[in-house]
Amino acid sequence: MPVTPVLTSRWKIPGIWSLETYERHDGYRSVRTALNTSPDDLIKMVKDSGLRGRGGAGFPTGMKWSFIPQGDGKPHYLVINADEGEPGTCKDAPLMMTDPHSLIEGIIVASYAVRANRAFVYLRGELIHAARRLRNATAEAYRAGYLGKDILGSGFDLDLVIHSGAGAYICGEETALLDSLEGRRGQPRLRPPFPATHGLYNSPTVVNNVETIASVPFIVNHGVEWFRSLGTEKSPGPKIYSLSGHVTRPGQYEAPMGTTLRELLDMAGGMRGGRQLKAWTPGGSSTPMLTADHLDVPLDFDSVMAAGSLLGTAALMIMDDTVDIVPVVRRLTQFYAHESCGKCTPCREGTTWLLQILTRMEHGQGDPSDVNTLTDACDNIFGRAFCALADGAVSPIVSGIKHFPEEFAAASTPRPATAAPGGASGNGVAKSSTNALAGAH
Known part of the structure; x- marks a missing residue:
């Protein structure tokens, strides 16, 4: 099955983590487009694209952005959940490590859309090398005028903070993440109120996953129809699937939403040692296990739910017939x-x-x-x-x-x-x- 990479399209380019190389490969083009578009039109564009959160829940991204109250006189915040702690999940770390500017570009566009002048990336503490790359990329973006005061002469200001957590899985839950970011013990909050109105520092806050935000520049650059041409009607766009366990070539495989495990196994060289598939998780350890009977279930949010599980973070842990x-x-x-x-x-x-x-x-x-x-x-x-x-x-x-x-x-x-x-x-x-x-x- 031929697959044209989108999110991973730059991963093999030498030195793509540097601003100079990134700009040579279409980098930050969406920022210039976005800053000449009204924030409401950007929110509508993301809503029309059908982009759904790639952090597990699959909530419509544009709808989440539209929940932020406008004209309320409060500061707005964008928080990126990069606390990738779900067993089996390993898609955000290589994205930040290899192509950090793609995340920063998405952050700028998203912040402008929700009228946030301060953004945070909450990074899992163990991801030391990804944090270094991201901090270096942030410094480059400041020097080039993509971050800071009056970005590209638009009048829009944005400061970005890269914050490393302390390795607590619970901080992947968005309200526990917000408490941790505020300096408190990471524990989930009782909801309502929701982060959209009472989030970070009790102000309107959008919390999105790394892969979700990294998808936004491609929507701005290529349009809604292009994005919806990938994947399924209710779960459009590309997806990074993480295959681990008893496969010949474990790793990250990008494919349109709705790709089946059978197709992904073909891309990964099949089961290790030619053994039979016994069980697998479609979205990390927190999602119900499936069996070989589910090889042809389309891996999108609705189809996996209909099969009795959840797509989650699309972390597929594969177990063969030797497993107890x-x-x-x-x-x-x-x-x-x-x-x-x-x-x-x-x-x-x-x-x-x-x-x-x-x-x-x-x-x-x-x-x-x-x-x-x-x-x-x-x-x-x-x-x-x-x-x-x-x-x-x-x-x-x-x-x-x-x-x-x-x-x-x-x-x-x-x-x-x-x-x-x-x-x-x-x-x-x-x-x-x-x-x-x-x-x-």
């Missing part, structure tokens, strides 16, 4: 238990109990009631927390039980302890596990 699903689910649950901010009880307590049960099951100390206990606990956690972290935590468990019930049934049957030489038990914990850990229910 229970340890995979246990490991993902351990991640969410560790990263829970602890603000709300369902997430703080629930993820810990889920992890304890799954750990026993993985170690052969399961109980016949474990599957029912897991299901009930997940039902009581889903939709009852401040943010989507808890929902993401139960997704691998619920989908694992749904698609691989026999593996969970086997793990919930206690295995006899192995006898060690001399007649002693080779597994002292398992010897009395049922009684000793009965309280874990």
